[in-house]
Amino acid sequence: MHITAEPGESHVVLHLRGEFDTYYCHLLEEEIAAVQKSGMQLVVLNLRLVKFINSTALGAIIKASKALTRNGGMLVISRPSAFCRDIIEKVGLNRVVPVxxxxxxxxxxxIEKAKPAAQSDGPSEEDPSSVIFRMADMARLRHFVEQEKAKNPLHGHAFGDNWAGIGRMSGLDEDGLRFTWNGGKTDLTAFDMGQMLSVGTELLVKFRLPLLQRGYVEAKVTVSFLEERADGVKVGCRFVEIDDETRAAVGQYAQDMAFLKEELRKATDQ
Structure with a gap:
């Protein structure tokens, strides 16, 4: 396999050609290291001329993506060959690395990744990993808000009857989902968030299933686990009401992700 670098103003396009297997993984690792050493963290991986790719090479791509992400960068795969596209979609790599x-x-x-963003507000609705949640019992929300106002009447929390929180999904299976929430613009402490989303609280949630369904799917959940963290809370939820089609799609998604993890485990062990 050969790699040709095509630098841009703020990014690099790496054109791969040939067969990408275990023997050539070090070439990608060295190229990514060189790109980062030059000060760039945005990389396009063009796979148009890659005739063959194996699981170890997929693991190398994920490793490269993580290395760039850790430094605020991003890796995007472009123009995958028919063979590469089939493998990428089969193992669900496109759910981890954009294509x-x-x-x-x-x-x-x-370029969109490089634009400045308000990190403290957490994910946006457009983020495919977002979990949008509302209180099923709005009276509980209003009660909580009144308590917060009583504690600090000079601070205007970003709440209202139409309020919705936006968290980041950290896990999903047939039984429920897990997400993290940093409070968004509410300025709540982790303790306050924990009180608001305590175990037993019912939520109406919307989330996405990449490739399996366009747009958001909806469900009613009950909080079954909550962990306070320095930067917010981690919430575990159990499905209470979810339609059969969505549950089946969630099950398929969970199976696909399990398959991908197994493929990556094999790639790491080799």
Whole structure:
């Protein structure tokens, strides 16, 4: 396999050609290290001319993606060959690393990534990992808000009858989902968030299932686990009301992710 680097103003396009297997994983690792050493963290991986790819190579791509992400960067796969696309979709790699149809589309993704964002507000509704949640009992929300106002009447928390929180999904299976929440613009402490989302609280949630269904799916859940953290809370929820089609899609998603993890485990062990 050969790798050709095509540098841009703030990104690099790496064109791979040939067969990408275990023997050539070090080439990608060295190229990513060189890109980072040059000060760039945004990379397009063009796989148009890659005729073969194995599980170890997929693991190398994920490792490269994580290395870039740790430094505020991003990796996007572009123009995968028919063989690569089949493998990528089979193991669900496109749920971990974005895939674009053209280099231009990939570069646009990187540019959007590079735009300054208010990190303290957490994920946005457009983020595919977002979990949008509302209190099933709005009276409970209003009660909680009144308590907060009583504690600090000079502070205007960002609440209202139409309030919704946006967390980041950390796990999903047939029984329920897990997400983290940093409080968004509410300025709540982790303790306050824990009180608001205590075990037994019912929530109405919306979340996405990449590839399996467009847009958001909805369900009613009960909080079954809550952990306070320095930057917010981790919430575990059990499905209470969910339609059969969505449950089946969630089950398929969980199976696909389990398959991907097993493939990555094999790649790591090799």
């Amino acid at each position: 674009a149809e053209t280099d231009e589309e990939a570069i646009t993704m990187l």
